[in-house]
Amino acid sequence: MVYDTIIVEQRDAVTLITLNRPQVLNALNTLVLEELSDAFAKFDGNPSQRCAVLTGSEKAFAAGADIKQMSEKAAADFFLEDFFSGWQSKVAATRKPWIAAVAGFALGGGCELAMIADFIIAADTAKFGQPEIKLGVAPGMGGSQRLTRAIGKAKAMDMCLTGRMMDAAEAERASLVSRVVPAADLLEEALKTAAQIAAMPPMAAMVNKEAVNLAFETNLSQSILIERRLFQILTATEDKKEGMAAFVEKRQGVWKGR
């Protein structure tokens, strides 16, 4: 598939995906969703790729769902197309870890897309917000749910009801992002972190992702039981044998990915 709205590069075991609609601040239309879904599916299916980074431009990670596209649609179109459903059923279904590297605006669907990532590394220029209320709507790509789980009710209500932006420092204080770096270092920091994850035993990386995500899906006693089962499954892998042997023998592990 040739992409019009994203650029995909492979840097060793790291896939770098760059949103590329600069004229509209990377607004997310249906083509972006189709292309990102394809790129993430290929990343997931390629054993040589072990972690991904999704980024935008200096000015905008993404300024939201494409308002021009949405302004032309009737309510029945949104319902019949189950508009936005692919963000959950395809992009969020990616099984391997990926990081959002955010500079500039991450608003509406842009903030929601960043929150689909396993974690966010922000430039000091990043600005997050859910301004949908100003358009007479509300978040539709998971924002009201993921934001509330990430930063709690008080701040999520503040963000969704006022539509205000949160800067990178506030986002780090609120635990929306895992770290903030100078804008000039953003990509390097994200790629370095992705390379660190890519060097881990790959099944263990996938299971760690699945285990952390359980915290958002089910109650504590069930998720602790599933976590334990996931741990037990990993003990059957060759990489577990190698990882523990490497520790005992004081050397680096060499991973088979199974």
Ligand code: CAA
């Ligand atoms: N959709 C479509 N086009 C957009 C866009 C969006 N979300 N955001 C920006 N653009 C376009 C602008 O229309 C403009 O295009 P033209 O040059 O053709 O006029 C271009 O990008 C540059 O934008 P601005 O001139 O507005 O740039 P600015 O620096 O003055 O302002 C901004 C930047 C504050 C981010 C402003 O563009 C803005 O408020 N954008 C909309 C943000 C928003 O409301 N996002 C939520 C969308 S709804 C949503 O996402 C629903 C959901 O839950 C998924």
